[in-house]
Amino acid sequence: MDEIISLILHGCELARVLGETLPNLATQPDSLFNSLEEITKIFGSAKERVLHSQDSSSSSYLHNTLTLEHQQIGTSVEQWLRSNPQAMDIIQTQLAADRNDAKISGGIDIRGLEAAVRGSQAVDVVPASDVNIASSSSQRPRQRKDQGLISKMTVPAPRIGNTEIPPEDGFTWRKYGQKEIINSRFPRSYYRCTHQKLYNCLAKKHVQRLDDDPSTFEVTYIGEHTCHMSATAPSILTPTADHHITQDQMAATTEPPTSRWLSMDFNPIRGGSSSGGMIGGSCGGGADDVGTSTGTRYTGKEVDFPVMDLADAMFNSGSSSSSMDFIFSSAERTWEPDDKKN
DNA sequence: TGAATTTGACCCGC
DNA sequence: GCGGGTCAAATTCA
Known part of the structure; x- marks a missing residue:
């Protein structure tokens, strides 16, 4: 023994x-x-x-x-x-590789960890073969080929005044479609990784408001971000200790909501910065740092930063020791x- | 000017 | 054939 x-x-x-x-x-x-x-x-x-x-x-x-x-x-x-928060984002990416197991070797419940990481209310990580892409349970199961791993979660929409903010997760996404869904009051939005072409990153997500709770979004992540694996993939800016913002701070800001949800992280746990939070999120192309959002769109050029891997995230995470x-x-x-x- | 969003049309699985 | 998912031209915006 x-x-x-x-x-x-x-x-x-x-x-x-x-x-x-x-x-x-x-x-x-x-x-x-x-x-x-x-x-x-x-x-x-x-x-x-x-x-x-x-x-x-x-x-x-x-x-x-x-x-x-x-x-x-x-x-x-x-x-x-x-x-x-940086390490969180990198691990989020790494988690995708471990999602077939309920637990990782350290005994940490991935779902719980992801829930903590995302601040989501529920996390359901399942192999693509087991998931029903359809938004409604009444819909028959259907699935496209080569979807990769799929995880579904519901996230509360942060509010600024009367404006609810679509969820942001530290990655940068490009919307490629929107569709009215049968039996759903709200349309579903389709996003793919901004760096899909540049780095052949196949990560996608679908975002839809819940019928019974419009203040909550159901986000379905499909596939894994591979852009951060690229040696030339953009990484994030060096984090600072000031990247955490609270929802109160968010609410206090005068910044347009849309600009904020492109750059901030709704997660109250890890605070608000996409750049601060998206360490490995090379996909988090964030040209924006907290408070530096430039508008309703990401307009920054693609910038190649040195690869930031898990180690970098950890070593640069503000702790003086390893x-x-x-x-x-x-x-x-x-x-x-x-x-x-x- | 280039990148993101919008939106109608098309594709594809069931 | 239905309906979700994706494409791509048009449009918008910094």
Whole structure:
């Protein structure tokens, strides 16, 4: 049993080291691949041993031990994500790759994490084969080919005065269609990633108001953002600690709503900046920073920024120490709510 | 001038 | 054939 725990801890250590060296490894695909493979093997081996463990008592011990650790780590990671909006966005992108599993290796519930990340009321992540694209449950199931992974969620529409703001998620989208939907009071809008052509990013989303709750949008994400994978893909501006804005601040602004929802993040958890929040969101083409929106449209030219990967997001997220260090060590920390800090 | 949005027409799965 | 999804020309806007 100790051997399994030792394996897991070793894997965690390797992951931590990987995190520290990620900026360097990013230019060494072979080394990066080897590191990932080694980590994968270790966790895979640990997983196999757990599965084949016949000792129920030790399994129970392991379960209890690991569950506690995972809960601590998961909670800490989530807390860390809440305080590091950039990493949230990168992980959102990465989550798409893990959506076939209900949980990631760290024991963090992806759906819950995404809900936390998005601030959504509900998250339903399902393989494309299991989803009904039709807006109404009364509609027969139908599905286009090659849709990729699909996730559906409902998000509250932030309000500025009497104006409800369509949801923004840190990515930049280009609207390519709008359609009246049978049995729906409101039309459905169709968006694709702004960088679809430039980086062959196939991510799409559909946005529709709920009939019974017009202040809430149902957003269906289809496919994954691949634009951030490109070595030349635009990334985000370097974040600052001031990128969080509250909904109150949003409400207080005199900026036109439409400009704001193009640049802000409605999520009260991670605050308001698309640039501050869209770290990996190379798709978040955000020419805009908080308070610098220029109008009802994104008019900035496509700008190539150096690739910002997960490591960058973490390392630049405002923590003086390695973010991976933070993740792995924070499980042992006592977390304090923001309002109790300082 | 270039990029985003609008919108009617067409495509495609059921 | 129906209806959701996508295309692409026209339009709008900075």
